[in-house]
Amino acid sequence: MPTCYGPNCTNSRSPLNYRHAFHAGNFADLVKHAALICIIRKLVASGGPLTVIDTHAGRGLYDLAGTEALKSGEAQAGILRLMAASVAPPEFTGLVRAVGALNDEGEVRRYPGSPWLIAEALRPADAYIACEMHPQEHDALRVALRGRQNIRTICGDGYATVVPQCPTHGRVLALIDPPFEKPDDYGRIVDTLVALRRRNRAAQALVWLPIKDLETLDAFLRDLEDHLAAPMLVAETRIRPLTDPMRMNGCALVLVDVAGLEAPLEAICSWVAQSLGAGGAARVYSLSPQ
Template sequence: MNYRHAFHAGNFADLVKHATLTLLLDRLRADAAPLTVVDTHAGAGGYDLDGEMSRRTGEAAQGIFRLMEAQGAPAEFDALKAAVRAGNPKGGVRFYPGSPSLIAGGLRRGDRYVACELRDDDHALLAQTLARHPGAKAVQDDGFGVAGREAGKGGRLFVLIDPPFERADDYERIAEAMGTVLGLDPDACVAVWLPLKDLETFDAFLRRVEPAAPELLIAEARLKPLSDPMKMNGCAMVIAGGPAGLEGPLEAICGWVAGRLGETGGRAEVWSTAS
């Protein structure tokens, strides 16, 4: 999967990922303990939907544009919609916030955000995005390694993993990183975004992760049947160590995306691997 996020900003998968992200941040901030967030593949931080890469795919038209126009969307999207409105004070939807904007904007005094990005151009944009947030730092480093080094330092750790899936071993590296983080910090929360192409790839990843995280909460939004491994037919959030009570909100998020943006037969499912 050749993936640079500017091509896909604001698409259906971003709605699932970012609504889930704001939900998790809200629940984790309910704890008074300082929160450290590691974003392993942060990207540029925000995106111009009028830019060449976004216009080339047009994916935002069937994602954030639909959400912002929709009546009666679940309240779980309210935080994302508010961030979009704040980033477009003149109205419309030209600028879309990436995870760095959503995370940094909600930091409390004492919280930390480490945003990792390897690309030179995206790292420069990321640093600009985070410059006005004193608790946030953009680092040009391997995010998987950074997550492991931050584990066990104290406070509550939240790791967001959303790689570009350009490397053949990304699934293996995700599983390895989860094992390292949870081995050093069993109370950490780790949330992974995954494309859904075919069940074999998805199931193989879950089997690989199970030894390190036997209790996973999985939220799937399937917009098409998982029958073509060359296409992104949906997406999933895989969460280890999440706060209690996420099932209902995740069902609302994935259900709306699958039902409103998917093809006939699109469906959502939220389930746990806990015995």
């Protein structure tokens, strides 16, 4: 299985200087979190108990008035523009309400990460396992989620944790959203999804990816098609043309065995690309496993 992607097979993804506090509430978070809320609501409404496993959970809540967020300005170009928008697709309603509930004084200072959104959406019979390998982030995550039932946090490698923690039967959704700091992230995602589906054939997944250049994304998607025998849906949001492979020019979501969300994903990705981008585009399409 390839572990190298991008031009000249050197893994063209330069480090994203990654601490999510710099990026919380940016355009990619809007795509990921609006889609995540739609997926969990669909799964909660359609059947019995659901287990959600988050491989790279982060700290759960982010301070948009903090030094990191103010330095990057990404929240101002993302969630603050969504909250101020006079018209946005209904698929963003859940995210807007969640952000509003955390900022009841009007000014948007706090932003919910995926753990907070997942915990808010699940029922008492559901379960959530949140993995975070950085000790300080994990400590903050435990504080953010304290007092909630049926939730466990694990300080460890999410790739190594998700498969043994996955129930062998029943409904499971894995959220795989790594920081892409390491060149083997793409290969580890594919390996993890293959192992997850072997353990539980009903397991579903949502994968988030940055888009910097098409070659890297296409190589990853080909790898998925070659190794994962499951229906998949890809949603791309490009906020600018892919002319500079050193920048994050967009993001992509890959849904594994989650059906019926083409229209919501199209609405989410198109609004972000058109409203928050410059010369960007969106598209949603299916992958056919080999």
